[in-house]
Amino acid sequence: MALVPMTLRGAQKLRDELDELKNEQRPKIIKAIAEARAHGDLKENAEYHAARDQQGFCEGRIQEIEAKLSNAQIIDVSKLNQDGRVVFGTTVTILNLDTEEEQTYQLVGDDEADFKIGRISVNSPIARGLIGKSEGDEITIQTPGGKVDVEILSVKYLTE
Template identity: 75%
Template sequence: MKIPMTVQGADSLREELDYLKGTRRPQIIEAIAEAREHGDLKENAEYHAAREQQGFCEGRIQEIEAKLSNAQIIDVSKMEATGKVIFGATVVLLNIDTDAEVTYRIVGDDEADLKKNLISINSPIARGLIGKSEGDEVTVKTPGGDVEFEILEVKYV
């Protein structure tokens, strides 16, 4: 099953993969070799710590490679700007009750980060917005109750 991902999300994963393979993996291998020189491996804490780090590092490399191989990379900036909310779009919303403006970008699960206003395609807000257009009013069911938004702007950046 293909998993939607933005270009930025895929680039971020590739950067992490390059770091793990090109920098972190060699550091760990060096730490293991150094720890081996200290003698008895049964009671060698540095050796066991380095082996544990190696396991985490190799696991993360496999995880990233799997995500990238299953990714359907969507470049929203190359799509015709129709004003419709789609995966990858940046949406400026007005909370009708509070008059507060908020901007969200709809991204894949792995990219979601509320602190950066990146919300998952599977979040209640994103599900409520997908397919709607600029000017639409939308009621989103959230854990705290229904929230009404007006879609002020949809950007494909």
């Protein structure tokens, strides 16, 4: 399986979720199954079946997170060669040359992406258009909505 790029923050977020699933959710589900089992007939015991479904979801998510972490290539943005080029993890401010609108994005892994807070997947059209470019470059990015002309105003190597 290929390595998956991930920021330090993204890896920590997954570790925190894994810890919560293993040490809080899993014991609660096991207790709920035991309590439902005590009610008798399991065929028509909705609480038991609901708890078993919840257990399946929880165990599946634990496996998914463990697989992602085992294949993670954790990148500390502050330790990158800070030569002004756009790479995974950098925070980029661009100016849309048509609308004069400024936007700031951090290029992150797929699991960390959240467009509402300015974190875009390194695999998104915008990020792919920015990778390898430098501050001051004017480029045309092909997006699902059409071509967009932008200027890169700044490239920062921030950890948050």
